[in-house]
Amino acid sequence: MLHPVLVLVSVSARGLVPSFNGVVEGCDVFDGSWVRDETFPLYNSSLCPFVERGFNCLANGREDREYLQWRWKPRLCEIPRFDVRDMLQRLRGKRIVFVGDSMSRTQWESLICLLMTGVEDPKGVYEVNGNSISKTIQFLSVQFRSFNFTVEFFRSVFLVQQGLPPRNGPKRVKMTLKLDKMDFMNQRWVDSDILIFNSGHWWTPTKLFDVGCYFQVGGSLKLGMPITSAFRLALETWASWVESMVNTNRTHVFFRTFEPSHWSGLGQKTCEVTKKPTIEAEGNIRSEFTDIIAEVAAKVKFPMTVLNVTMMGAYRSDAHIGTWSHPASILDCSHWCLPGVPDSWNELVFASLFREGWR
Template identity: 35%
Template structure:
């Protein structure tokens, strides 16, 4: 009985070494040809398209760099991409949001609701030649701006870009309008409660102090030596600033510096020296950026400043004489060149940003960048409201004259690409910031 009790044990003891001798070569063979991949972090085990939602952080302690970025994007972020050099390519994915349900689009840019019959203008994306421009991820944008205030300041192009961004973000989070003031919603503020992100718009078509023309005043009055305090007074409460300026400088105006008249643009009824608007725009932008540097230079909070460059109009003919923008396709590379006034306006804006960046080098908490959208916008003559700035303009047949808007952009439309590039620059900056570069 005792002898039988020990037989299975003896057999197992003899079998075990032979089992190990058999398994060990197989294991070595497996590891040699198929090395074991160990995850670097928990996020590596998630699907690539899984959004990572961060909990709230204070504005003085931003969230770590978002792990939602792919390794390919992170490598691309190390070298800034030239987003100005590229082509519009057809994109079957279509727009980033539904313009008919967005709810924040200015009526004049809501081309679909106003009956625009063609939809091909919605199916193009900008493809830089030297890198990829990823599709806008609203979750990443909200993560990076958690507990921050982004302000769009400037003319109606600033509002156009703002409303594009609100529509994109609305696809994942609901914006709550928390402030509204001024005629035609010129001053508004929204809060995205999901990430405590505040986004506001300030109407300031010159950035500097100015008095707009009216029924009793045939020209604008600009004071080039001081900024417009309608937005300047709130500068200390802003974490990110997007400036847009240019088109209003084409209008008749008298220019002041202090109490002295420098001259005027297109005011023959006044006894003032005629001066061009290029130098005036440069002086206004210089005053704006210099004031930002001075006021935020001693601040302990970070401030990121973008200047969206001049966006060309596409009138065929004079804007006030039945000028229209009838094209329904983008220009191809080389078909249209940035030149003349469009190039002058863009170039001086980029130059002033570059000068301000040099002056800001000693300010560690302030970054500046030109959001250079002039060329890619030039190549989209099909993206404007045209006659569809008004509801169903041809409902009663073709009219001899219909007012066209060939300055602003349909929403959805090419202006969405401006915000795609904006996000890429923010991601690159955040990546550098938290890597200690």
């Protein structure tokens, strides 16, 4: 029997959300707009040690601040405000796990900073292995000692295994993505209470074929397979893994969709960071990856939530890192400043949990 899947999308009735904490029944929380809210941002990035320097736009010289004061407002309802004291109590003894690429790491950092605003002693929040945040680190786990829960990040940009190719393959094949096998770290994701995935940004010719990485299924190379077909196979492998390995009576499973960027022209060499959100959705507002995620999710046999953040991010050309990166020579209109858009992703995660009667 197919289980219900909450796919929160602005183009489908599949995103209808029953009432919770005053939210109107039948509301698609992704059909909305950004409204100015002077109570935002929800935290000070300079006071949160888990915002990496590259995402802290204010510390990197950004002078305008209006981009910090926008709240996502669904058209037909309200989402619950982030009540940090309530969240900390609900998370006692639990384990939150993020799995994905640097966008996932940004959401991980955002959640830690949101939760730290309710902690009296910041020294009681620490990375369990004493590791610093970096672009390539494979695992980070932050403990909230007073509340006995962890917020963890696993770097798995493809979700499936990357390894050596079969013997006697073409010389151009240096490595392969094994589309029918999950990442080697998958066992470490299982015993979690909230499990949030993303993937997509590394599924490009530049990050695959240009470095000699091709696709493999079983013992066979799939040299002519399109990237979107490979992504679909990887997602089907992921869905089978969740069904067989994850206790969804305990674990709330989320998959976040592809986040829009706002590059100008080809080659990701120029972009303009605006002062305010745009009135019309801009950037890559349609994504084949987002469509594939929704299609695979519609067929799964376990309860899960698809967080479709693609359209809501399309209005936020003001919220990218731009030239306020670290080092400053790197132009970035893909990643987001913190505080910023990823904070709203986390608000929507908890809104979904409340909808499910989370305790």
